[in-house]
């Protein structure tokens with residue numbers, strides 16, 4: 001790293017209350033790009049910021065300190081792209097007016113989207129239950145106004161992602177996005193119902209002629225395929241009939257399935273798939289099932305190098321700003337009625 005760049009970098013780190021030695025260690029571990037050198041055109045490596053569950057209490061237009069620290073960290077780390085697994089705003093309450101919903105998205109823009117966009121870091125969203133739940137009653141959306149506002153907000157920002165879309169008819173709810181080396185399928189798992197028509201759409205997305213054999217293939221949706229945290233091992237908190245969907249994703253050669261909603265970082269293997277349950281970036285820490293571990297607010301950095309084909313994941317505790325060790329996580333999460341998930345390595349190869 002050039003000296004002036006390094007000085008600026010260390011100043012930024014100090015601003016986020018991260019010690020130089022911890023971050024240096026983190027950068028060594030992840031093989032990160034020095035600030036300013038991550039190139040959107042660089043197809044030999046990719047660095048992604050993975051975040052989820054930022055929202056505060058219903059109607060909130062501001063964000064807690066862990067979200068602010070996380071945004072600052074992302075701006076320092078300069079990932080090529082941020083993927084957000086949902087719950088960016090605090091809806092899912094029918095009493096909220098349209099102007100309140102708009103104000104929440106304006107708050108998200110001000111605190112999260114605009115600073116990242118200004119730093120040249122686009123965000124790929126997945127819609128969460130608090131952003132625009134897909135729950136229906138008698139064939140109609142229960143939270144239709146939330147979905148409309150999410151659609152309006154992301155429609156305004158679609159231009160920032162436009163050139164990379166493969167399919168965006170139902171953006172921001174379902175879409176396919178590609179850049180060299182990366183193929184992303186975003187699914188609408190804003191409720192437990194990922195219906196048969198969406199499953200067919202996913203199947204055809206994964207067999208798109210635009211997908212290249214070397215692409216890292218990520219599928220992201222808000223609800224996970226199985227249960228990770230206490231209070232979430234019940235109907236409505238995970239995708240219904242997950243085994244059928246898991247089979248489809250497995251056949252489709254998906255490298256990683258990313259989810260939020262359970263507010264607990266847990267990298268796992270389940271149903272023949274590699275899963276990543278993201279911790280909440282905001283409030284609402286939850287205990288991982290069958291353990292004494294309460295998940296702190298966190299974000300994950302994922303780095304991929306084409307040369308080695310190695311993927312490294314580093315998750316940062318947004319309270320201490322320290323990298324988290326997976327050794328403290330239980331070896332498996334197993335609860336009646338849900339597929340078992342086994343803790344996996346944070347370094348892996350495709351295939």
Ligand SMILES: [Fe+2]
Nearest residue numbers: 087128129261
């Ligand atoms: Fe959620």
